[in-house]
Amino acid sequence: MAKLLVLSLAETTRDKDSGYAVIARNLDDESWVIIPTLPKELFLVEEEYAWDIFAITEADIVRKFDNRNEVYYVNQENYLPYMIEPPIKSNRRRKWLLDNLSTSSIEELQNNSSWVGIIRNPQIDDLMFSERKQDTFGYDINQTFYWECRLDFHDEFNFKWNYRTAPGVAVKDMRFKAYWRDVMISRRDYFLEKKIKWISYMQENDTYLLVEFYPNDFLGSVAVISGVISINKREMRRG
Structure with missing residues (x-):
């Protein structure tokens, strides 16, 4: 699992079901993580928001085959993303x-x-x-x-x-x-x-x-x- 400090929620395409594009900082190894298409069902999990700006989300991420080496997708087979720390207010x-x-x-x-x-x-x-x-x-x-x-x-x-x-x-x-x-x-x-x-x-x-x-x-x-x-x-x- 990776602990992701979320810094961006951006649009993806005109497809409303494709959800958001997320950019976060992986706090485990201080690297950037780009999630180009986060499905809407993974944004709101069990009626709780799993992602927000300046919040920390724990998720199982897997590298995608892409010419940008920082692109990932969220693997939901065994673990759903979960906000482990609410947005930083300070x-x-x-x-x-x-x-x-x-x-x-x-x-x-x-x-x-x-x-x-x-x-x-x-x-x-x-x-x-x-x-x-x-x-x-x-x-x-x-x-x-x-x-x-x-x-x-x-x-x-x-x-x-x-x-x-x-x-x-x-x-x-x-x-x-x-x-x-x-x-x-x-x-x-x-x-x-x-x-x-x-x-x-x-x-x-x-x-x-x-x-x-x-x-x-x-x-x-x-x-x-x-x-x-x-x-x-x-x-x-x-x-």
Whole structure:
């Protein structure tokens, strides 16, 4: 069994039954674990949530045949995943964990052999959110999959990822996308106002972007943001 500190719950595909993509830190050997498709039945086990951000879940994980060496699936034949420690509430503890796992250099992250990394306190330049794939069969405006979310940012050395297809880096963080989806559906007129406030909030507080890399035939790898975490500095003073 592996003890997994969960740091990301991201979307997988438009298939609602495919559940979530999970990125966690294996506390037993201090390695990264990518679970691309966690079935919904393993997310809520016996009416109890088995996974949550900053919680520790015990699970039987098995390496998948994949060109990324940190990809696993959850084996449920003999043991179902179980949350052994609830989410860490202390902002000081959260910041300590993230600071020890992160870097302020995008170049360092890009050159690392791992397929996962965390960039701390990036300079957020813009946030983009819009509908996509409207002509696709089964299009559902309420699914985050049918919305495109991107963050344009650079690090303290003014380095950034530039992709020809679209500005910034795609965001897969489920909760982050769900928030902006709800804004666009019910309060679209306030999107610009809320975007400006959110960018200011991320700049003024301690912000971490959990970056996942995907293999790419032309670029070697492409970065996506699978987790967006901001820690309020005022709340941190209270613990």
